[in-house]
Amino acid sequence: MKLSFAPMEGISTYIYRRLHARFFGGVEEYYAPFIAPDGKGNYKASARRDILPENNRDIRLIPQLLVNRPEPFISVARELAAMGYSEVNLNVGCPSATVVAKHKGAGMLMDPEGLDACLNEIFSRSPLRISIKTRMGMESTEEFPRILEIYRKYPLSRLIIHARARSGMYKSAVDISAFISALDGCPWPVWYNGDIFSPSSSGMAGLLRDNAAGLMLGRGAVADPALPRLLKGGPALEAEELKAFHDALLSAYLEAGYSPGAAIARLKELWFYMLHKFPDSRRESKQLLKAREFEDYKAAVSALFSGGKFSPESYFSQ
Ligand SMILES: Cc1cc2nc3c(=O)[nH]c(=O)nc-3n(C[C@H](O)[C@H](O)[C@H](O)COP(=O)(O)O)c2cc1C
Known part of the structure; x- marks a missing residue:
């Protein structure tokens, strides 16, 4: 079963990806969080740093664009081609209200004709192969057959389906049967995304393994950086390796020039998920999330790991 690491804005930075690959690996490729260029194709220096080949040497990275017009897509795609990339991903899934209001991300699904026109131009002019990461509709997954009809006109390198409509944000039940039904109509490899949190949430993975090109x-x-390894039959996460991974991340953010406060803020975003490996540690968790000073934060992390409450079998749940 092929696995990939989803783009996670604010989380799966180049620093995170590099260390994840070094400590755990198990994924074929990492997707970079979206680049959101303006109308002329300009975008933030931090987003550029994130996809620079020298910062992504040991992994296979697929950059992602959040755009709804061909010009900025083509402009950035040319730049990516010059950097040596061969594939770019189009974000048709972001559910955030501000993004959707601009008809970007999942908001592109509000206007199927506009989506079609945009795809028509980018597929005819892109120097790179294009994959799409999509929601199955705005309000309901029942919208997907119409959307798929549009995608089918184009030579996607692959389609990644997050098996929810935008209205479900990150919470509603994933619609596995709509995903499976969609597969028949897809001429390209289709990857599944949504709520694979543990080997048993891959109860559905049995079904998906037989049908999807990858997860x-x-x-x-x-939440569990060893999940790819575990899904491939390898050993469960150990507390010591999570601690070593955490410490390496903290050092790497500081070395990259983050202030201690900014590095802690990055890591707290991870803890929102990783704390699921420490059930029944409310007090330690609270202390960790509250810590602002570097020394307090380090003490809170030590207290968490020495509290004896790490559980390899405890997984993310929402
Ligand atoms: C904090 C956060 C940041 C995300 N950033 C991106 C992003 O930059 N691009 C994207 O396509 N999806 C993004 N997503 C969506 C994820 O890639 C993924 O589709 C979603 O979390 C569902 O998969 P999961 O249930 O395995 O988490 C983000 C999700 C979260 C929670």
């Missing part, structure tokens, strides 16, 4: 892991792999 994209998001929150489940952030």
Whole structure:
């Protein structure tokens, strides 16, 4: 079973990806969090740093674009091609209200004709192969056959389906049967995404393994960075390796020039997920999330790991 690491804005930075690959690996590729260029194709220096080849040497990275017009897509795709990339991913899934209001991300699904026109142009002009990461509709997964009809006109390198409509945000039940039904109509490899949190949430994975080209892991792999390895039959996460991974991340953020406060803020975003490996540690968790000073934070992390409450079998749940 092929696995990939989902784009996770604010979480799966180049620093995170590099260390995840070094400590755990198990995924074929990592998707970079979205780049959101303006109309002229300009975008933030931090997003550029995130996809620079020298910062992504040991992994296979697929950059992602959040755009709804061809010009900025083509402009950034040319730049990516010059950097040596061969594939770019289009984000048709972001559910955030501000993004959707601009008809970007999942908001592109509000206007199927506009989506079609945009795809028509980017597929005819892109120097790179294009994959799409999509929701199954705005309000309901029943919208998907119409959307798929549009995608089918184009030579996607692959389609990644997050098996929810935008209205479900990250919470509603994933619609496995809509995903399976969609597969028949897809001429390209189709990857599944949504709620793979543990080997048993892959009760559905049995079904998916036989049907999907691969599984994209998001929150489940952030909560348990050994999840890819585990899904491939390897050993469960150990507290010591999680601690070593955490410490390496903290050092790497500081070395990259983050202030201690900014590095702690990055790591707290991870703890939102990783604390699921420490059931029944409310007091330690609270202390960790409250810590602002570097020394307090380090003490809180030590207290968490020495509290004896790490559980390899405890997984992310929402
Ligand atoms: C904090 C956060 C950041 C995300 N950033 C991105 C992003 O940059 N691009 C994208 O396509 N999806 C993004 N997603 C969506 C994930 O890639 C994934 O589709 C979603 O979390 C569902 O998969 P999961 O249930 O395995 O987490 C993000 C999700 C979260 C929770």
